[in-house]
Amino acid sequence: MVEIPVLPVLQKTIDETPIGNLTFLVTEFNKPFTTNGLGNKMRDWCDQASLFHCTTHGLRKAGATIAAENGATDEELMAIFGWTTKNQTTTYTKKARRKKMAAGAMHKLVPEQK
Incomplete structure (x- = not known):
């Protein structure tokens, strides 16, 4: 597996977060998200932050x-x-x-x- 560099602010968050085997975003059942599941959860998080115009794909495009x-x-x-x-x-x-x-x-x- 190729290791890619991580932005310092993201690395700090990862270091401060309990993680599993290559997984640091998990469901409420402590399981890795599926692709669709993560997209749906991001929709929820964006809505909670009143960022109704944001989507996972849109954030990737913005980056x-x-x-x-x-x-x-x-x-x-x-x-x-x-x-x-x-x-x-x-x-x-x-x-x-x-x-x-x-x-x-x-x-x-x-x-x-x-």
């Missing part, structure tokens, strides 16, 4: 967008999110590049004043 806008490459996004093809990453890197290029070119819409 990928933030990373791409901060300069993450396709390969880095693949490593962070466990994706296996660039088809999954280019949406984020293309949008980030387009946004950066647009910001750098906005001044070209207004003629120079002399």
